[in-house]
Amino acid sequence: MKGELLNKVLVAIIILLVLVIASGTVAAKIQQRNRQSPQNHRALIATGKAVNLAEPASTTETSYFALGTLRITTLNDDEDNMLGIGLVLSPWLAYPAGDTIFYEELDRKKNVLKAVFQHYFSERTKEQILSATEEKIITDLTAEVNQRLSLGRVSDVYFTDYLFLE
Numbered sequence: 001m002k003g004e005l006l007n008k009v010l011v012a013i014i015i016l017l018v019l020v021i022a023s024g025t026v027a028a029k030i031q032q033r034n035r036q037s038p039q040n041h042r043a044l045i046a047t048g049k050a051v052n053l054a055e056p057a058s059t060t061e062t063s064y065f066a067l068g069t070l071r072i073t074t075l076n077d078d079e080d081n082m083l084g085i086g087l088v089l090s091p092w093l094a095y096p097a098g099d100t101i102f103y104e105e106l107d108r109k110k111n112v113l114k115a116v117f118q119h120y121f122s123e124r125t126k127e128q129i130l131s132a133t134e135e136k137i138i139t140d141l142t143a144e145v146n147q148r149l150s151l152g153r154v155s156d157v158y159f160t161d162y163l164f165l166e
Contacts, residue, residue: 061155062097064106069161072118075125085126086165091117093145093154102152109148116144126164 070091074084093113095102106113120141121129129137141157 060097061094063158064093064095064103064154066107066110067091067093067114067117070114070117072121074121074129075123084122087121087126087129088161088163088165089117089121089159090161091141092158092160094156094158095152095154099152102149105149105151106154112148113145116148117141120144 068090070089072087072089074087076084093106095106120137124132138157142154145157146153
């Protein structure tokens with residue numbers, strides 16, 4: 001009788017432990033999936049990482065906003081003034097929707113991509129930047145960004161902010 005009761009208690013404890021481990025595993029997998037999935041523009045707007053944008057024109061592409069706002073000093077136009085002009089810009093990249101592996105590469109190389117923008121604009125004067133066409137700047141930056149990526153290609157570069165500070 002005592003042995004039978006002990007067996008039932010041990011079986012109940014084992015079942016309880018299996019349930020706890022299984023539920024913990026499921027919760028961890030759900031958290032991992034949420035962390036790995038790329039954020040869409042609604043989530044970025046909700047968390048304050050982006051401003052309200054129009055709906056994307058294409059459902060085959062999504063946007064990478066994690067580069068944030070960059071503050072860059074351009075080359076100096078005036079020889080009397082040692083400091084260049086400040087430029088504030090918020091770039092974002094368009095890439096194929098659902099490509100989580102490419103998203104991970106973008107996220108891993110975020111600082112390299114920021115450096116591409118930093119280098120591009122810091123090597124030019126305000127006048128050179130303003131005299132270049134928007135298409136030329138975007139084409140140059142898209143090519144520079146894609147040179148540093150190996151698992152995919154961004155289709156375009158966009159800016160939510162693009163302001164000179166004087």
